[in-house]
Every structure is written in C-alpha cells, then in structure tokens.
Amino acid sequence: MIEKAYHDRDGHIWMDGDFIEWRDTKVHLLTHSLHYGSAVFEGDRAYNGEIFRLNDHSKRLVNSAKILGYEIPYTAEQIDEACRKTLANSGLKDAYVRPVAWRGSEMMGVASKNNQIHLAVACWHWGSYFADKMKGIRLCISEWKRPAPDTSPCKSKAAGLYMICTLAKDKAAATGWDDALMFDYRGRVAECTGAHIFFVRGDELHTPTNDILLDGITHDSLIKLAEANGFKVFKRDILPSEMAHFDECFVVGTAAEVTPVREIDGIHYKPGKVCEAMVGHYDDAVNGRIDMFKPSS
Ligand SMILES: Cc1ncc(COP(=O)(O)O)c(C=O)c1O
Known part of the structure; x- marks a missing residue:
C-alpha cells in the first residue's frame, strides 16, 4: 500500500x-x-x-x-x-x-x-522504523564516511548533513539491506544513517565514541539504562576488524528505538537476551514506567 x-x-x-x-x-x-x-x-x-x-x-x-x-x-x-x-x-x-x-x-x-x-x-503516526524489527536488521557498509569536524558542523542536526545518509540508505535498500553502517573519516565504526550502534560481549556494551557524531538522546538513554541494569558500558573507538568478535548488536535512535541487528555485511549476530533486555528497558522508559527520564517539575 x-x-x-x-x-x-x-x-x-x-x-x-x-x-x-x-x-x-x-x-x-x-x-x-x-x-x-x-x-x-x-x-x-x-x-x-x-x-x-x-x-x-x-x-x-x-x-x-x-x-x-x-x-x-x-x-x-x-x-x-x-x-x-x-x-x-x-x-x-x-x-x-x-x-x-x-x-x-x-x-x-x-x-x-x-x-x-x-x-x-x-x-x-509513525510505527516501527524497521519492519519486523525483533527479527534483527541487516546492515551493509556504506562507502560514505562520517565527516571530520573541520569539514562539517557534525554536532548539528542539520538537513545538509543528511545528504550522505540518504545516499547510503537508498543504496542499502536498492541492494537488499535494511540500512547502512557508516565508518568515520578515520576508518572507525561510526553509526547508521539515522541511529547509533551498540555491540555486546557478555555483560559489556561497546559503542563508538561520539566525538564527531550527533549527541544522540536515545544513545544517552541506553547508556544510562544499561548502567542502571548492571551492564558495563564502554564508549570507545571501535575498529571494523573488531565487529566479528561481539555476541550481539543493536542500533538506537528516536525513530529506530532499540532495534536488534542480525548481520553486518557477512558478520552474523543472534539477537539474544541482551537485545531483548534493552528493548524492554527502553520500552519501560518511554512509557514512563521508570522515573529516570521524567522531567523534574
Ligand atoms: C544520523 C543520526 N544518528 C543518530 C540518531 C539518533 O539520535 P536520537 O537518539 O537523538 O534520535 C539520529 C536521529 O536523530 C540520526 O539522524
């Protein structure tokens, strides 16, 4: 339709x-x-x-x-x-x-x-950003790189910065992927076209340093929710070669909410109990079942 x-x-x-x-x-x-x-x-x-x-x-x-x-x-x-x-x-x-x-x-x-x-x-009204999201989405890797801070106003949610996101997303869709993962100008793992990314190993969450990315509100919420629920969160530089060594992966954003990932360009993940737990914690937060993000007055 x-x-x-x-x-x-x-x-x-x-x-x-x-x-x-x-x-x-x-x-x-x-x-x-x-x-x-x-x-x-x-x-x-x-x-x-x-x-x-x-x-x-x-x-x-x-x-x-x-x-x-x-x-x-x-x-x-x-x-x-x-x-x-x-x-x-x-x-x-x-x-x-x-x-x-x-x-x-x-x-x-x-x-x-x-x-x-x-x-x-x-x-x-805008339902799920990704169809059938709990099954996990499949990401290709874009040839477009998140730009350096002296070549773009990278902390602004500015329309102009979405030009490369649209190119990456349209190409992903045209070649059978749900979305594209972008690296940054230094070759590190960065983010998707409209969402940040987390990797899971045991009770650890690893997510790229967002020094040149938008300060994500969902990213911040997830870090706080994960820490409150006993996970250790590492915000650090992540190299593409590390991606094969994680158990689970998910992306987060206001539109995407918390969406499990089942593949990044040939690397397979099984959305498991950590993805499920974080989907649940975020759902509790946005529906006001926990107080952590409620306005103070
Ligand atoms: C490029 C990009 N990264 C990440 C995000 C997630 O940000 P937020 O969690 O604040 O919605 C968005 C959405 O605004 C985005 O467009």
Whole structure:
C-alpha cells in the first residue's frame, strides 16, 4: 500500500506561532535553507500522549541552529510548548513529532544574515522504523564516511548533513539491506544513517565514541539504562576488524528505538537476551514506567 504523500493530509501544522491547514504550510521556492541545506530539525516520539525527553530535543534544536550561525526565535521551553500543542491538536497519543527551523527567502546567495528564521512543528503516526524489527536488521557498509569536524558542523542536526545518509540508505535498500553502517573519516565504526550502534560481549556494551557524531538522546538513554541494569558500558573507538568478535548488536535512535541487528555485511549476530533486555528497558522508559527520564517539575 502506498502511503498518502506527506503534503496531502488532513490536520494542522504549527508554523511560526499559528496552526495552519496541513496542505497550506508552504515555503517559497527561493528559500535559503532549501538551496543551502541549512534547515535544522528534530525527531521526537510521543508515547501515550507524552513526548519522551522533549526538552532535551528542543535544546538540541536550538543548539543545532546556533552551530549553523542562527538563533531560533523561540526558547527550548517555547518549542516544548509548540510540540505539546501540535500533538494535542493532532489527537494522536503515539506519534512522531518533527520540529524544523529554517532560513527564509529574504536573501538568496550563500550569505545568510538577513534571512528571517522560521519554525514549524508537524506530527503524524509513525510505527516501527524497521519492519519486523525483533527479527534483527541487516546492515551493509556504506562507502560514505562520517565527516571530520573541520569539514562539517557534525554536532548539528542539520538537513545538509543528511545528504550522505540518504545516499547510503537508498543504496542499502536498492541492494537488499535494511540500512547502512557508516565508518568515520578515520576508518572507525561510526553509526547508521539515522541511529547509533551498540555491540555486546557478555555483560559489556561497546559503542563508538561520539566525538564527531550527533549527541544522540536515545544513545544517552541506553547508556544510562544499561548502567542502571548492571551492564558495563564502554564508549570507545571501535575498529571494523573488531565487529566479528561481539555476541550481539543493536542500533538506537528516536525513530529506530532499540532495534536488534542480525548481520553486518557477512558478520552474523543472534539477537539474544541482551537485545531483548534493552528493548524492554527502553520500552519501560518511554512509557514512563521508570522515573529516570521524567522531567523534574
Ligand atoms: C544520523 C543520526 N544518528 C543518530 C540518531 C539518533 O539520535 P536520537 O537518539 O537523538 O534520535 C539520529 C536521529 O536523530 C540520526 O539522524
């Protein structure tokens, strides 16, 4: 079944302070961010009416824009409010929430300083990112590398940085894989096209140092959940040659949640009790069955 196109749906999108009919939320062709890749965005998920770690996502959005040299004209708390209103307006309880900020059309050319900054929040129902995820996904290795910090603003969740993710993901899909694992510019294991990665050996979890990767909110949640449940977590440089020497593997992200991996380009893993345990702990966290990530007030 082909899903209805995203521009052609019922409902409302919050845009620059107001709710606008879904089909009318348009930007002009000569919008700076469309041409130069400078939109920044978030992907939040709501579970049973609550957006998990909402303020952390909103703060990261504000910071992503700052890294690109602009200020979103809303505080993180105002963005939280816009997200909550958008969710309430949609009537959905379990949803994906997408705040996005961008430079407008006042200036065309690489320079950007006179552009107005816009913010919108849309939300929609989005089930599992990977079909049949508990079976484990299969990853190929992309030829695209996560870039060096002096060649990209790598800590910003900036639209432009997804160009290589789309190339990697589309090629993976076209060649029969679920997703692609990317190495970094130094040749170390880095991440998937929209999720971080963990490897398991006994009661140890190993995950790449995220010095040049997005500061993942799910990655952070998983580290805290694993440590609270007796696992030792090692954030370190992981070489591709090590990948064959782990028992289990899983990827994590707001969209992907916790998804077991059963193959990386010929290396096979059997999703087992650690994957199952971490899926369960994350499910408890996002559904508010444990307090660890609940906002303090
Ligand atoms: C490239 C990339 N890596 C990792 C992640 C996971 O980040 P988070 O857990 O904050 O959603 C995402 C999703 O935003 C992503 O796009």
